[in-house]
Amino acid sequence: MVKTLERNLDGRELFASILVWSAAALVTATFCWFLGDIIWHGLSQISWTFLTAPPRNAGREGGIGPILVSTALILGVCLAVSLPIGVGTAVLLAEFTTDASLFGRLTRRSLDVLSGVPSIVFGLFGNAVFCKMLGLGFSILSGGLTLACMVLPILIRSTEEGFRAVPAGYRLSAAALGLSRTTTLFHLLLPAAVPGLLVGLVLGVGRATAETAALIFTSGYVDRMPESLLDSGRALSIHIFDLSMNVSGGDANAYASALVLVAFLLLINGTASWLAEHWLHRRIVTI
Amino acid sequence: MTKCTTLVVLSMAGLIAASASAGAQSTTGDQLAGKLVITGASTLAPLIAEIGKRFESLHPTVRIDVQSGGSSRGVADARQGLADIGMVSRAMKEDERDLSAFPVARDGVCPILHQKNPVQALTDEQIVAIYTGKITNWKAVGGNDAPITVANKAEGRSTLEVFLHYFKLKNVDIKAQVVIGDNEQGVKTVAGNRNAIGYVSIGTAEYDATHGVPIKLLPVGGVAASTESVRTGAFPLSRPLHLATRPSPSGLAKAFIDYTQSKAVHDLIREQYFVPLAD
Amino acid sequence: MSRWPTDRLLLWLLRGVAAIAGAIVLLIVTFLVMEALPVLRHVGVARFFTDPSWHPTEGFYNLTPMLWGTLFAMVGSVLIATPLGILSAVFCHYYAPPVIARPYRRLIELLSGIPSVVYGFWGLVVLVPLIGAIHPPGPSLLAGIVILTIMILPTIALMADASLANVPQQYLRGAAALGLPRWATVRGVVFPAAKSGLFTGVILETGRAIGETMAILMVCGNVVQTPHSLFDPMRTLTANIALEMAYALGDHRAALFVSGLVLMGMIAALVGAADWISRGRIYG
Numbered sequence: 074m075v076k077t078l079e080r081n082l083d084g085r086e087l088f089a090s091i092l093v094w095s096a097a098a099l100v101t102a103t104f105c106w107f108l109g110d111i112i113w114h115g116l117s118q119i120s121w122t123f124l125t126a127p128p129r130n131a132g133r134e135g136g137i138g139p140i141l142v143s144t145a146l147i148l149g150v151c152l153a154v155s156l157p158i159g160v161g162t163a164v165l166l167a168e169f170t171t172d173a174s175l176f177g178r179l180t181r182r183s184l185d186v187l188s189g190v191p192s193i194v195f196g197l198f199g200n201a202v203f204c205k206m207l208g209l210g211f212s213i214l215s216g217g218l219t220l221a222c223m224v225l226p227i228l229i230r231s232t233e234e235g236f237r238a239v240p241a242g243y244r245l246s247a248a249a250l251g252l253s254r255t256t257t258l259f260h261l262l263l264p265a266a267v268p269g270l271l272v273g274l275v276l277g278v279g280r281a282t283a284e285t286a287a288l289i290f291t292s293g294y295v296d297r298m299p300e301s302l303l304d305s306g307r308a309l310s311i312h313i314f315d316l317s318m319n320v321s322g323g324d325a326n327a328y329a330s331a332l333v334l335v336a337f338l339l340l341i342n343g344t345a346s347w348l349a350e351h352w353l354h355r356r357i358v359t360i
Numbered sequence: 361m362t363k364c365t366t367l368v369v370l371s372m373a374g375l376i377a378a379s380a381s382a383g384a385q386s387t388t389g390d391q392l393a394g395k396l397v398i399t400g401a402s403t404l405a406p407l408i409a410e411i412g413k414r415f416e417s418l419h420p421t422v423r424i425d426v427q428s429g430g431s432s433r434g435v436a437d438a439r440q441g442l443a444d445i446g447m448v449s450r451a452m453k454e455d456e457r458d459l460s461a462f463p464v465a466r467d468g469v470c471p472i473l474h475q476k477n478p479v480q481a482l483t484d485e486q487i488v489a490i491y492t493g494k495i496t497n498w499k500a501v502g503g504n505d506a507p508i509t510v511a512n513k514a515e516g517r518s519t520l521e522v523f524l525h526y527f528k529l530k531n532v533d534i535k536a537q538v539v540i541g542d543n544e545q546g547v548k549t550v551a552g553n554r555n556a557i558g559y560v561s562i563g564t565a566e567y568d569a570t571h572g573v574p575i576k577l578l579p580v581g582g583v584a585a586s587t588e589s590v591r592t593g594a595f596p597l598s599r600p601l602h603l604a605t606r607p608s609p610s611g612l613a614k615a616f617i618d619y620t621q622s623k624a625v626h627d628l629i630r631e632q633y634f635v636p637l638a639d
Numbered sequence: 640m641s642r643w644p645t646d647r648l649l650l651w652l653l654r655g656v657a658a659i660a661g662a663i664v665l666l667i668v669t670f671l672v673m674e675a676l677p678v679l680r681h682v683g684v685a686r687f688f689t690d691p692s693w694h695p696t697e698g699f700y701n702l703t704p705m706l707w708g709t710l711f712a713m714v715g716s717v718l719i720a721t722p723l724g725i726l727s728a729v730f731c732h733y734y735a736p737p738v739i740a741r742p743y744r745r746l747i748e749l750l751s752g753i754p755s756v757v758y759g760f761w762g763l764v765v766l767v768p769l770i771g772a773i774h775p776p777g778p779s780l781l782a783g784i785v786i787l788t789i790m791i792l793p794t795i796a797l798m799a800d801a802s803l804a805n806v807p808q809q810y811l812r813g814a815a816a817l818g819l820p821r822w823a824t825v826r827g828v829v830f831p832a833a834k835s836g837l838f839t840g841v842i843l844e845t846g847r848a849i850g851e852t853m854a855i856l857m858v859c860g861n862v863v864q865t866p867h868s869l870f871d872p873m874r875t876l877t878a879n880i881a882l883e884m885a886y887a888l889g890d891h892r893a894a895l896f897v898s899g900l901v902l903m904g905m906i907a908a909l910v911g912a913a914d915w916i917s918r919g920r921i922y923g
Contacts, residue, residue: 086823089822097727097734100723110765130410130631131406132406161657169650180660180661182910189849191849192851192852198667222663238802284754294428314754314853320406335753339745506775538778552768553776556776
């Protein structure tokens with residue numbers, strides 16, 4: 074593909090080329106500076122004990138074992154709730170609503186507004202609704218549900234974009250063959266829209282793992298190994314926050330925890346991409 | 361499709377099984393059992409969490425859940441019964457008489473400067489002048505010719521209230537260039553700026569200074585700032601740290617509060633660089 | 640209407656699910672309004688923009704300096720992040736050899752998940768002293784803009800990346816057949832084809848920029864004043880809520896919820912303006 078577009082030595086092309094490469098270089102340099110700092114300070118603390126032992130002395134010593142478990146559970150609850158609702162709403166918006174409809178425009182705009190609500194407001198909202206009104210108290214469940222609310226707009230909007238990108242030809246051919254819309258959706262459109270879904274998932278998981286303010290008020294601060302979803306559990310981002318801002322001398326472990334978080338994310342994103350490519354996307358052949 | 365369905369069914373089953381257990385508050389006779397929810401000041405949270413862990417190891421059927429959220433939240437939650445105990449990192453106010461308060465430790469507040477700042481001490485009047493914007497350059501107090509970066513704490517914080525009370529200032533009078541939230545943020549701000557001045561909890565500052573962070577603690581009223589001088593009572597700027605409950609505590613809550621005030625946890629208090637009370 | 644019964648079921652299921660999503664938005668707005676009501680009744684709306692300063696304990700509730708802080712930080716970061724993000728995506732698809740493009744994309748995906756506290760911590764410890772050495776005090780609007788740019792870049796970059804991936808191959812082949820050079824194809828064919836995705840990406844990143852709390856709290860200085868230069872410290876509405884919520888009671892607490900409403904109003908206005916400007920031209 075790239076080879077068919079010959080690089081033209083026309084001035085504008087050269088300028089554009091320089092611009093694009095410099096942008097990429099700038100972005101890479103900044104991120105490497107940032108990541109390099111974390112790796113430099115955090116690598117020395119990482120060990121198997123660090124990954125499995127519970128924290129001691131307010132987190133300055135010991136490890137982050139129970140915290141990793143809580144984080145995984147919170148993320149699990151968040152995805153379990155937001156994926157069905159998100160993909161469902163996206164499908165409705167993309168497939169069953171016309172572009173000009175008021176319902177469609179209103180829903181899209183409200184979702185955009187939702188994506189701008191500050192995380193701390195979500196935290197207070199989650200506290201009032203999930204912890205107090207529904208009586209779940211400080212728990213992993215409240216945290217996961219609150220995060221699901223935060224992640225929904227991103228998931229819905231990017232999945233919708235994914236569906237929009239599927240050529241009309243697919244739908245028309247399916248209709249011509251007499252397939253029901255359900256079949257078309259599950260066997261044809263969903264696999265084809267996977268890139269959009271994947272971006273939504275990655276961005277959503279990213280946002281959920283990165284969230285601090287919302288979780289302080291909902292899933293809480295307790296760093297014990299959770300025994301059920303109704304137990305309070307400290308997420309990794311809150312642990313990093315506490316170690317760097319509240320506990321003196323917690324910096325070293327804060328860096329190490331940040332490094333573990335980065336590795337955790339790499340794992341999730343890598344798995345999601347691999348799953349998407351090998352499981353769903355390969356079912357159809359793109360021309 | 362079958363792969364999807366199995367996954368969904370399995371995860372639902374897992375979720376249901378996991379949420380089948382829940383804790384309940386109960387105190388039966390001599391055997392201490394149940395869960396305590398403690399919310400409040402983030403300064404106290406690490407200390408109370410550590411004490412809670414030790415208490416749990418002594419009484420395996422007990423769960424102590426510590427959450428943060430601020431002193432006001434601790435007071436509000438204790439009042440409304442949303443928490444069993446509230447953590448308050450300051451002296452109790454007049455309108456908080458309906459709560460039973462139990463002091464557990466003391467903490468001091470002192471000004472900090474960057475280690476390389478040549479100024480070694482400031483009088484009370486100089487500090488007031490710096491914070492109200494009347495002195496804006498370090499050379500006026502014997503330092504380098506550089507503008508002073510004043511770091512103040514955000515409104516409502518207990519350290520701010522202690523500071524304002526001692527220096528007889530009002531928050532509207534203070535002219536700051538940086539407003540910080542937590543103590544560590546203050547330490548990092550001063551450590552990154554040679555010409556900054558701020559004030560934080562002595563415990564935090566002492567720990568950081570002895571572990572290589574480039575800050576130094578300033579004496580106040582001629583008394584050197586350290587947990588030792590707070591302990592002897594010589595240091596003028598100090599605040600008590602409390603646990604508060606709405607009605608008088610009973611059962612598990614009372615047992616825990618008694619434990620917190622006992623000598624058995626003095627080593628934990630010192631470990632967090634606070635000052636135990638019973639001395 | 641389709642004659643398959645599964646389709647009917649699907650439609651109602653989807654409608655139910657979308658209703659849940661819609662309900663969440665309504666719930667949040669209701670929650671904010673209910674919490675903000677007490678102070679709106681005591682103090683009235685006008686005073687939030689005309690009082691002499693923000694000192695809730697003394698009864699002053701002026702939000703304007705913080706509103707400006709939020710606006711400047713948002714505009715600054717979006718203006719820098721959008722071209723960088725879109726150019727990154729263009730780089731991944733059209734300029735980079737695959738051996739560079741894949742790790743580059745991975746890097747950006749990774750960065751979208753780093754907690755704001757980590758960015759804030761890095762900003763406080765590395766960026767702020769750097770800026771302070773150039774022009775005291777260090778914590779400033781500039782620090783906020785730089786950190787925000789780094790934080791929202793992955794959102795726009797990844798969305799742009801996905802939209803560029805969705806541009807049909809026939810378009811690109813047609814452009815090649817016409818002999819268009821690379822940048823001309825990108826500018827003339829790819830961008831118009833991908834515009835709905837790019838637009839969504841910009842909206843999502845603006846939302847993130849407005850709603851960011853923790854990192855801004857650590858690097859912006861949090862002084863309540865309208866910033867007059869890039870090096871002035873300032874406070875955003877979100878940082879204000881985070882700083883003071885823990886210690887606020889009564890009217891003060893309700894006033895913080897009012898600032899939450901103002902934030903929602905701001906993004907609703909932005910989204911409405913974007914909708915009006917595009918008026919079907921984007922999603923046509």
